[in-house]
Amino acid sequence: MPGQDDAGTVGAVTGPGGATTATARLPDRQAPPPAGGPPAGPGNIGPGNIGPGNTGPGNTGPAVQGPRRARRRSSPGARRDARWFYGLTTPWMIGFVLFGGGPIVASAVISLTNWSLLSNPRWVGLRNYRQLFHDSSFWTALWNTLYFGGGSVAVSMVCTFSLALLLNLNVRGIWFFRLVFYLPTVTTGIATALLWEDLLHPDYGLINRLLALVGIQGPGWLSSNNWAMPALIMMSVWGAGNTVVIYLAGLQGVPRTLHEAASIDGAGWWGRLWHVTLPMMSPVIFFNVITGFIASMQAYVLILIMTNGGPGNATLVLGLYIYREAFQYFNLGYASAAAWVLLVLIVAITAVQFLIGRRWVYAESMRKGA
């Protein structure tokens, strides 16, 4: 099978890095796979995974029947293992308290106070939330967050899936193309921002010049109330290489035999796409939609650099709103309240997507179970 080199020469999960620099700290694409159920990733916990290496032979006498033996908590080897476990995960536990779970709780408490760092925090109950709901720019930010999130997910799903289909072809030199499509994703956020400001310039910009070549008068993009957001969405697609790679990895996993069987039944390219590829890929699509939404609803660093929410409030998203309240006006309590609204919003949307997902995601496990 020439050219069927392993998936992607180019890949990467979204880890840290990429265009959504800020949010990347909470990496977006590593949640457990959609159909997997509880957040326990593929085959993690549970006895199945705990090879004989742990409490097995070598430590404590002869290897007796695995499970029963292992469950005995008092065996010295098991206790030593447990101590090592807690020792080795101490860095993570510190991190969890300081940079994960701890801040979540702290943020909830802070959101109920008035705090400017200079003075002591003052308890105000739900007043921050009431104030938030009476602030018209908060509602603008909320709407814009949904606009940007929905828009960039919708546009990028179509574009990235088509790209992945293209990049999955068996043609010579495909590694080069895979590389090219991934490059924007590793590009420094600020450089991306500068580049696009230049490209989108109403007069000098490359994009409007290209449009002029075909006789279209380009819009003012970032300086236009109506076009600033579409411009930012376009940019986010350009940096969506991670999504492409995840699709690519998924496409490589679609069994060849299914395609062959469909061809024998007379299915053309379109038929195979519609009846084989898309159903088989639906868990991956679902995963990308979920994580894409979570990530894009948090994205704001590029927006901060490029438009700072403008023109007017046309591109003010919640992340930016929170950033301003926290680090420009030092309303830490108020900012935390807004952050919690965002968190709740993200969780709610994700939950709804999971509910809807049941209807359209094809789960191999369901078929096997039947």
Add this chain to the structure above:
Amino acid sequence: MAAQADAMVATRRARRAGRVTAYLLLIVGALAFVLPFLWMVSTALKGDKEVVQYPPDFLPTSFHWGNFVAAWQALPFNTFLMNSAIITVASVIGSVIFSTMSAYAFARLRARWRPAMFGLMLATMMIPGEVIVVPDFILFNKLRLVNTFWPIILPMWFGNAFFIFLLRQFISTIPPELDEAARIDGAGHLRILFRILVPQMKPAIATVTVFSFIFSWNNFLYPLIYLRDQSKYTMPLGLQLFVSSQYITKYNQMMAISLLMLLPVVILFLIAQRAFIRGVTLTGLGGR
């Protein structure tokens, strides 16, 4: 017979047509992705007048390599580079070592709270940064660490659930018989981890290294929030400063600095690209 041969010729022809279309689409798509970069290079090499001329040309009339030097000297970019290097190297080393340790524990050691902790760890990967950023700012402010590199480095050392998850998934694919044998020989956990598993984990460790390098090198928000003195600025902040200062019209120099900033990441990416796809597959995201 003849009909069959005709059909074969037809399918071959159709296949060739498909191939040509594929190449055309690929080339058009690649152009859309590469054109912005070419524009960047072209702008970086234009003269001061040429860069603001309207309508702009695609190509510079002559190559002004001096833009790179001029831009670099306009602000203390040597300092910025140094700061970025310190933060990046410290972050990468710390995150790789600590994540590997935790990953080993999650993959191979049994403890009562392990399942719960693992679930918590996965859950933290979905917390929006907006929720964390304020409490952490207060924390570092109380610790008097604002305007130092620590608030940028420490979260990379201790906070990275994604890296732990990725490495753990990889360790789970290594047969446990390997460490078992070492245990019988009396090897301790650290020895098993660093002498036996780590050499087997090269692709995963390379992936984590590249990810944390890219993230730290490109990190804009944390330095923006925590670094006050210009002498502590990192490369992204320096670039931002360059834009907001009087150099606003010097698009060519701006692009020159941007290109220089891209260089390490692109080089690293080219070196490590093979490891990346393993990263995707082993987290169980692909190949479903």
